[in-house]
Structure formats: C-alpha cells, structure tokens
Amino acid sequence: MESILWARERISKKLRESRGHAIDVKRHRGGIRDIEFLVQCLQRLHGREDHWVRSGGTLFALRKLNDKGWLSDRDYAALTTAYDFLRKVEHRVQMEVGQQTHRLPTEAGALDRLARRVGVEPGANDRPGEALLRKVREAFARVDEIYQRVIHPRDSGVAGTAFELKPVPALLPDPGHQSLDSLMSFLEVQAPEVARLVREAELPECARRNATRLLAALASSSERFAPALAKPACLARALQMAGASDYLTELLVHHPEDLEVLDSVRPAPPDPSTEQLEMGWEHRAVLEAHPWAAAPGLDLRERMALLRRHYRARVLELGAADLAAGGPVFPMLRRWSVNAMRSIASALMIARNAVSPVTAASDTADWPFVVVGMGRLGLHEFDLASDADLVFVAASEVRREELEHWTRVAAKTLEILSSYTRDGTLFAVDTRLRPRGQEGELVLTVDGLCTYIVEHAQVWELLTYLKSHPLAGNAQLGQEIASRVYAGILNRLATYGDFEGELHQMRRRLERKVQVPWSNTKTAPGGYYDVDFAVSYLRLQHHIAAPPGANMVEQIRILRAAGAISSDDAEVLMTGAGFLRSVDHILRLVTGKAPNGLPEHVGHAEAAETLARRWKLISAEQTLAPQLHETQQQVRYVYRRLVGSE
DSSP states (O other), X not given: OHHHHHHHHHHHHHHHHHOTTOOBTTTSTTSHHHHHHHHHHHHHHHTTTOGGGOOSSHHHHHHHHHHTTSSOHHHHHHHXXXXXXXXXXXXXXXXXXXXXXXXXXXXXXXHHHHHHHHXXXXXXTOOHHHHHHHHHHHHHHHHHHHHHXXXXXXXXXXXXXXXXXXXXXXXXXXXXXXXXXXXXXXXXXXXHHHHHHHHHHOOOGGGHHHHHHHHHHXXXXXXXXXXXXXXXXXXXXXXXXXXXXXXXXXXXXXXXXXXXXXXGOOOOOOOOOHHHHTTGGXXXXXXXXXXXXXXXXXXXXXXXXXXXXXXXXXXXXXXXXXXXXXXXXXXXXXXXXXXXXXXHHHHHHHHHHHHXXXXXXXXXXXXXXXXXXXXXXXXXXXXXXXXXXXXXXXXXTOOHHHHHHHHHHHHHHHXXXXXXXXXXXXXXXXXXXXXTGGGSOSEEXXXXXXXXXXXTOOHHHHXXXXXXXXXXXXXXXXXXXXXXXXXXXXXXHTTOSOHHHHHHHHHHHHHHHSOOOTTOTTTSTTSHHHHHHHHHHHHHHHTOOOOTTOOHHHHHHHHXXXXXXXXXXXXXXXXXXXXXXXXXXXXXXXXXXXXXXXXXXXXXXXXXXXHHHHTTSXXXXXXXXXXXXXXXXXXXXXXXXXXXXX
C-alpha cells in the first residue's frame, strides 16, 4: 500500500509541475487513476485471504469488493458512476485528437464539441463546455473524498472518531503474529474492557490470526463495534470460535454484524424417546416457512437476501453452541436439519409467490405439492457443508397444465436455494435421486413415484427411498407419500431373490469406487455406511417401519424394541454411529467442508483433537486416530454378522 500511495503522490507532483491549466481526467486527484489505485489497494489488503476479490478489470473488481462488503453500496455506486463517466470523456478526447491523451481541450469551441459528444446537457445560462467541466470536477470531488476516507483513514480522523474517543494510530492490516499485539495496543486505549476480555481468553497460538482478523473487522466501524462493547459474552464466544473453527470465524469476519446472534446460543435438547418416536408422522410434520417469505411489500431479491442472512445467522448460532457445549451429536444435527428444512420451506413459498403472485396462497394445505428430503436431510442428520437431496412430488390428480405450473415452482425453488448473491449462498442442492436421475422429470406425481419404486427401483434406490422425509408443502399429502413409498419399497423387495447378495455387492462397490483413506468416517470399512446398510437391511428384512425423519440411532432403538437386533449389537451400532457422526461434525465445524478423513493440517488436527476431548469422545491421554480405528473394527464386525458373510 505504501508503494502504491507513494506512486500516486509522485504522479500528482509531476502532473502539477507539467500540466499547466489543462485538466487531466486520468491523473488528476479524484480521476481515473485514483479509482484504479483505490481498487488495487483494497485488493492487496483483502485479496490474500479472499481470492474472490482478485480481478484485473476495474469495474469487475469494484463489483467484487462491494459483493464481499469491503466497499459500501454508496461508495460502489459513486465510484462506478464516476469511472464510467470519466472513461467516456477520455474516449471522446482520444477519438477527437487521434492519439492517447487524457487532457481536456482548453479552447472553448473544442470543449463545447466534446461536451456534446459526451452527452452533457448544458444549463439555461451555461455553455456545454462549462457544464462538462462542472460535472468532471464533481466526479473528481466524489472520488477524492472516498479515496481519502478509505485509503487515508489517519488523515481523515476516522480511526480516532469511530468510537468517539481520542485519536490513535490506525490499525495495521498485517495478519501476522505481531498484528495482535498492535491491535491490543489500540484496544487498550479505545476499549480497555474489550482488551481485558481478549487477554482473559488466553488465546492459543493457532487462534491469534483468526482473533486478529475478527477483532479488526469489529473495530472497522462504531456500528460493528457496539455489540462487542454491549455484549461481552458474545465476543467471548466469538473468540472461542476463533480458536476452533476457521470457517465460522471467516463467516463472522465478513459479517461482523452477526455477532449479536451468539447471544442466543443454547445447547441442543435431547433426542425423543422411543415412545415419542412411535407417535409417527405427527411429531415430524413439515415445517412452516418464515413469516416474511409470504409477507407483502418485499420483492424477490429482498426475500432471497433475508433467507440467506437468516440461514447464515443460524449457522453461526448453531456452530457456536456445538463448539461450546458438545454432547450427543444427533440432537445437534437435528437442529442443523431444521434450519435447512425451514429454509427450503421458505424458498418454496417465495418461489410460489414469484411464479404466480396473483393466485398464490400462503396456506400450504391447499397445495397439491410436496418437497421430499432424502439422504442426510431425510434422516434429520443434515450438517454444515451437506448437500440437500430433494425430490419434488405433486398429487396424482393434478392436470398437465397444473403439473407444468408446479414444475416452474420447483425450478424457481432450486434457483432461490442455489443462486449466489451478494449475501452469499445457502447450500448445494442435488435432485439426481429422483427416479431416472437427471433424465427424469423434475416433478413427478405420487402415482408415478410409487409405480417406479414397485417396478423399476434398484437396491440402492430402495435404501435411498427408505430415508425419504416430506419436509415442505402439503403436510397431509406428505403423510400419504411417506406411507405409499414404504409400501412400494416392501412390494419391490419381494421381487428380489438375493437382496442380501446385492446389498453386499453395492457396499463393496462403494468401498472400491473411490480410494479413500482408512480414516474416512463414511465410506471406509467400518464407517457410517456399514451402520446404515445394517439398519436398512434389518428394517426391510423384518418389515419394520420408522417415522419419517428418524435418525440412525432412533431407528436402531426401534429395531431393538421390536426384537430385530440384540441389545449388545444395538449398543455397538448406536455407539459407533454416534462416534462416527461426531467426528464428521467436528471436522466440518473446524474446516467448513465435508472431510475425506482426519485432517493433515496441523492446526485443524489440533482443533479437532481439542473438540473431541471437550465432547468426551476421547480422554485427555487419547488421540482420535486409534479410537476411530477401534470403532471401525467394532462396527465392521457387527455389520458382517448381521448382514451375512461376504
């Protein structure tokens, strides 16, 4: 930055010495060069950590900086307007003289001609050239004010007035180890109570960089810093997060206004009992959309922004709660699932209003349409960085034109969920689990779905549809779908002569399809797939139903209560499922992505081990790798015994 600023001052000095009275739209203070310098400075400040803002085009770079919050909407609008105008003037000047120049003509007639070519409208008493000069100077003034405020904060007094306290040197943007000390010096003067809280947090070495970036983001304005002063408990939780999760810290760095959501952090409630599970569909009914999804007065863009902000805030809240409290993993995952389900229900409501705003009804009981969740979402085991596997189903009696209408609603729902906006995105959505995959219709009827299951479904599809859970739309229709899908699975199963053998082949293909490390908690031998296959096999073998949305441990309890599995085997599978899902959840919280095994990154490995001890997955003397290996061996042994020899 210093070298860029020095170059800018050198150019300005040279221009003052040589230009005479001519105005240079490129090198004048507030001109094209200042906009380019400002963009480059911000890219250098933030581009190392945030690759998204890297761009060679000035206008595109301005859009990216605004998109990530490094440039306000007002400054973005002013800079892009000024850049477009000044470039247009420059272009017309060069067309006139036929050479590369950036200086406006000084002769009145030439200046008038240039103004007309640029499209400047003169006032009642103005010549066109005078109106052009006035507009150019106004653009210079707007750009220079932004430049001085953004690039020269210590000159404008921003660093001293942000907290209405005495001026101190501006914060250093350097993310290295020494920057936390510089930041602490700043806080000692500006906010000693915050400095004391940071010292008491006793941040480990690996957390210094995250904590520095977090505190610097909060200290960037008085509005962002106010919650840290008013609610120190929120800041304490954020600092704890900085030591455990790069991903969640990054989320808060980009959106420090979300700090206040950490005030509502609560541990997850326990799982329901077996008796509650037997209540069936009623206690797992489809969720309602957020109230604002159907409220009048908001356009599509505003609703999508609200959806993303609400989802992001809830992710921060749930992540902070899980990092702090730990405990049984399945109640934690149920809350992540509910967050995703409510987002899907809201996206469906928004899409319905967007496709048919006049006839749209907010009462989903009148809709002949349901969104069905599959996979982890269908099990209420959705997690950070999970994909949402969705199938769209309409009532069998809908007419063709009505089916086409709901197909447009489904497509709009996918767009709302998957689109990247300035407020970010939600989660990946996958619709390939519908009958015939990508070749099949996006929306199918209940009869069409059940006919496919009974007549064509393969073994892997039976296991997939066994996890289906209607989660948005018409609740009564969803209940019908759940019952008919289960009956269709049993009918299809009766046509298989060697279901057990096909199950084994499918499991072996999954193990061999992709070479995964032994520590992969999902597909490696003894991983979560072994628990899943064993439980699904026993349910189908003994025709044991489970409520839609029942997670794996709940299904094992139902099997044990029905006498389909011994208490010892049930305990091994429940313990193994809990441990494997807990490790997977920890790694997602730490890294922000689906893990392929235990992390090789030293910082991530240390954070994962610390969380595993806090959650009492391992003792203070243990490490994750041996405990994971032992759990896999136990699960594999029970799987082989329950499903049969391979």
